Amino acid sequence: MKKLKYEKPIINKIKAGVPDKYGMQPKIVVKSEIDGIPVKEIVEKYGSPVFVISEKTLRDTFQQANRAFQSRYPKVQFAWSYKTNYLDAVCRLYHEEGSWAEVVSGFEYDKALSNGVPGNKIIFNGPDKTDEDLKKAIENGSFIHIDHFDELYSLIRISQNSKEKAKVAIRVNMDTGIYPKWDRFGFNYENGEAWKAINRIMLAENLELVGLHTHIGTYMMTATAYAVAASKLAELAVRTNKKFKHTIKYIDMGGGFASKNTLKGAYLPGKDTCPTFDDYAEAITSAIINSEIAPDQLPTLFLETGRALIDDAGYLIGSVLANKRLSNARRAKILDIGVNILFTSFWYEHEVYPAEETSQQTEDTTLYGPLCMNIDIIRESIQFPALKKGDLVVIPRIGAYNMTQWMQFITYRPNVVLIDQNKKMHLIRKQENLKVFKEQEVIPDFLLNKTPLKD
Amino acid sequence: MNKERLKIAVTGLNNTDNPGPGIPVIRGLRESDKIDPRIIGLAYENLEPGIYMKNLVDKTYQIPYPKIGSDIFLERIEYINDNEKLDVIIPNLDAELYTFIKAEKKLSTLGIHTFLPTLEQFEERSKSNLYEFGQKYGVKVPFSKSITSFLDIKNLVYAFDFPVLVKGKFYDAYLAYNLDQVAGYYNKLSSKWGLPVIVQEFIRGTEVNVVALGDGKGNTIAAVPMRKQYITDKGKAWGGITIQDENLLKITRDLIRKTKWRGAMELEIIKTSAGQYYLIEINPRIPAWVYLAVAAGQNIPEALVLLALGRKIEPFKSYEVGKMFIRYSYDMIGDISQFEQLSMNGEL
Amino acid sequence: MKLKSNIAISENGFMFDPYTGDSYNLNSTGVEIIKHLKAGKTNEEILAELKRKYDADDLILEQNLYDFITMLSHYELLDNE
Incomplete structure (x- = not known):
């Protein structure tokens, strides 16, 4: 007799009030391949867990964003935000698409140079630039975005002895009607600090004020805040022009565009509420075009969006x-993905999909990571089908920050694979191994060549 | 007159002690002399009383919460439409409006009409933007602040005198007399409705409400003011009476003219003893007490359906003052077999 | 372990516990196990039945069955003898 296909037995309590019925339940979405390559095949070749980057999605998204701005404004320049993902292969893809580099440390600066980015196509941001960094940036003709007065005076001092003029911009923070206000970076607009900084730069012999920069926050769910910010920067540009007859060459609107992930605490999912590139572009470009900047002096618009790209x-x-049952009979699964490599699970309700067809029944499940720590939770509560040990899951939309903010803890960070547009896989970052860590460590002589626990 | 057969889907069947507007809306439609409706109930929860009111609701389908994402939500609506061929949907709950407004085009390609505010109108009047809204349109609004983090709470003492109202993004409001209470309500409201939580200056006075309907071109089609006579411990009206207050009607008409409001709205207004009117909230939908307006002579649900279908209608000119509603509860009898059918098939 | 008597289950998987007023939904395998329990079969007999019928690893069948029984006990659907 032929045996029947088996499905794990499930019993769910029907809660009066809560919709968890079959008629209601959405079909379980299965993510069995990425860009045409079976998930199973990726794992067979590169192990589990494994990060995957899709070249196609990367380029498509960039082109979408680029089109949204180019079609509305004559001069647009994107700069790839290194901190969002500074794997060399990723950076090089963006550079190929025409993006400059936006860096916030000496390390990122050197990485950009090593990726072949000319110095005059690097934007140097952030509060942490050493004198050495600044010297190098001046020599290379990079754009230095000044964060505070200490940095401004360092630059005045350093530039006095340099042959090249330093090309600088100031970072401006301001009230755009959103909370929290990011007033810890740059010079404040409302209290006049930004204007003071501009005045001081204009007096400095070896500093050339080329741009104005702002970065109003992160994960901005409303495009209108960008319109407020753009008009405030435009106002500063006009004022500078009036007083000094000096034209500001670019306005840098920074980043902070939201991706379609759902923030914890949000009622509606991010993919429904997140503004589109067109929304952001419309807000920013119309604010600049409608400002008092003369049409023949329109500045180049720089964008440093990382996450949304x-x-x-x-x-x-x-x-x-x-698989586990908790003491209250709640279903829990332990995954080999921990918060140390999926940092963003602290603020997103990440979607998680099975990689193979499963039964249509789900249970309210907690997804834990493998770390021996209580905070290691990928999803507190998700309607999830029954999977057995070894079954694969796919978490989409994790390209931003996870591959830079990840922590090595307990075990090695995994492989990162790029799927190119011809559906070919390339290893772009190797899984770490003991040798990598041994190389960084130094054992003092007095502990060498001793084996205290051996008989 | 020959009544027009229309298939109308209605949400908000939760006719509990904190009632949704669904059942009152349906009563208005049932009493229309222009429409002969087939009423399709759309229910989120399996004990929404409207599901079991067979004299009012012809058939009910369960729908998933919008939280699940609009693609899945609309898939369900499409399925229901395949069965029922809907003419109009009247969404009645704040938390679903965003999704319905965004889906307006998609619904209209399915042949389903809605009559909702635009996304701009919806966002502009949201609790967290109400203060700016008041300044823009020249209406007095109590001072308020949106808070998005627990850390903001201790700074409230610089901006407010106690007590303050603490409000959820979509629903619920509590009066807090100190920071500890604010913190408690903040946790409660943010976990239920997400962020931000709104803290609002508390204005003493009489609460008066207006239910109104704008045609989207600046005209006020209907407007009926009401004073709550008795309020339950949940802050809901238990009894109310239509009142004659030209100031309220003027505020309403002004707002609808300036905003070109489309669809139904409820204005919640506090009238102080000094005769000042403070707008404390705009609900961008029909309120649960709408049947009082129907009884007073303005069948707002009917008018809304006709506007949704693109019909020209004349504004209501008057309403009866002194009409009252007295809310009551009533135990219907159901059977586990009904519960089973709904739970297993999602339809009843 | 025995299922409490009077537990009603429909073919569509709806189960009603008249003692508590709670209701449940079950998938087809769940319904099948409940029917076996109602017929008074022991866990071992049920397991043997499942092994005979289904194309699945024996140990997985065993693990799943005991997990299911745990849930029945958690929901207090079993008589504790």
Whole structure:
């Protein structure tokens, strides 16, 4: 007799009030391949967990964003935000698409140079630039975005002895009607600090004020705040022009565009509420065009958006280590994906999909990571089908920040694979191994050549 | 007159002690002399009383919460439409409006009409933007602040005198007399409705409400003011009476003219003893007490359906003052077999 | 372990516990196990039945069955003898 296909037995309590019925339940979405390559095949070749970057999604998203701005404004320049994802292969893809580099440390600066980015196509941001960094940036003709007065005076001092004029911009913070206000970076607009800084720069012999920069916050769910910010920067540009007859060459609107992830605490999912590139572009470009800046002096518009460009191109594949019942009979699964490599699970309700067809029944489930720590929770509560040990799961939309903010803890950070547009896989960052860590460590002589626990 | 057969889907069947507007809306439609409706109930929860009111609701489908994402939500609406061929949907709950407004085009390609505010109107009047809204349109609004983090709470003492109202993004409001209470309500409201939580200056006075309907071109089609006579411990009206207050009607008409409001709205207004009117909230939908307006002579649900279908209608000119509603509860009898059918098939 | 008597289950998987007023939904395998329990079969007999019928690893069938029984006990659907 032929045996029947088996489905794990499930019993769910029907809660009066809560919709958890079959008629209601959405079909379980299965993510069995990425850009045409079976998830299973990726894991067979590169292990689990494994990060995957899709070249196609990366380029498509960039081109979408680029089109949204180019079609509304004559001069647009994107700069890839290194901190969002500074794997060399990723950076080079953006540079190929025409993006400059936006860096916030000496390390990122050197990385950009090593990726072949000319110095005069690097924007140097952030509060942490050493004198050495500044010297190098001046020599290379990079754009230095000044964060505070200490940095401004360092630059005045350093530039006095340099042959080149330093090309600088100031970072401006301001009230755009959103909370929290990011007033810890740059010079404040409302209290006049930004104007003071501009005046001081204009007096400095070896500083050339080329741009104005702002970065109003992160994960901005409303495009209108950008319109407020753009008009305030435009106002500063006009004022500078009036007083000094000096034209500001660019306005840098920074980043902070939201991706379609759902923030914890949000009622509606991010993919429904997140503004589109067109929304952001419309707000920013119309604010600049409608400002008092003369049409023949329109500044170039720089954009440093990171998250919204790369998030969708990144996937994290993992597998189920174990199924558990908690003391209150709640279903829990332990995955081999921990918060140390999926940092963003602290603020997103990440979507998690099985990689193979499963039964249509789900249970309210908690997804834990493998770390021996209580905070290691990927999803507190998700309607999830029954998977067995070894089954694969896919977490989409994780391309931003996870591959830079990840922590090495307990075990090695995994492989990162790029799927190119011809559906070919390339290893772009190797899984770490013991040798990598041994190389960084130094054992003092007095502890060498001793084996205290051996008989 | 021959009544027009229309298939109308209605949400908000939760006719509990904190009632949704669905059942009152349906009563208005049932009493229309222009429309002969087939009423399709759309229910989120399996014990919404309207599901079991067979004399009012012809058939009910369960729908998933909008939280699940608009693609899945609309898939369900499409399925229902395949069965029922809907003419109009009247969404009645704040938390679903965003999704319905965004889906307006998609619904209209399915042949389903809605009559909702635009996204701009919806966002502009949201609780967190109400203060700016008041300044823009020249209406007095109590001072308020949106808070998005627990850390903001201790700074409230610089901006407010106690007590203050603490409000959820979509629903619920509590009066807090000190920071500890604010913190408690903040946690409660943010976990239920997300962020921000709104803290609002508390204005003493009489609460008066207006239910109104704008045609989207600046005209006020209907407007009926009401004073709550008795309020339950949940802050909901238990009894109310239509009143004659030209100032309220003027505020309403002005707002609808300036905003070109489209669809139904409820204005919540506090009238102080000094005769000042403070707008404390705009609900961008029909309120649960709308049946009082129907009884007073302005069948707002009917008018809304006709506007949704693109019909020209004349504004209501008057309403009866002194009409009252007295809310009551009533135990219907259901059976586990009904519950089973709804739970297993999602339809009843 | 025995299922409490009077527990009503429909073919569509709807189960009603008249003692508590709670209701449940079950998938087809769940319904099948409940029917076996109602017929008074022991866990071992049920497991043997499942092994005979389904194309699945024996140990997985065992693990799933005991997990399911745990849930029945958690929901207090079993008589504790």
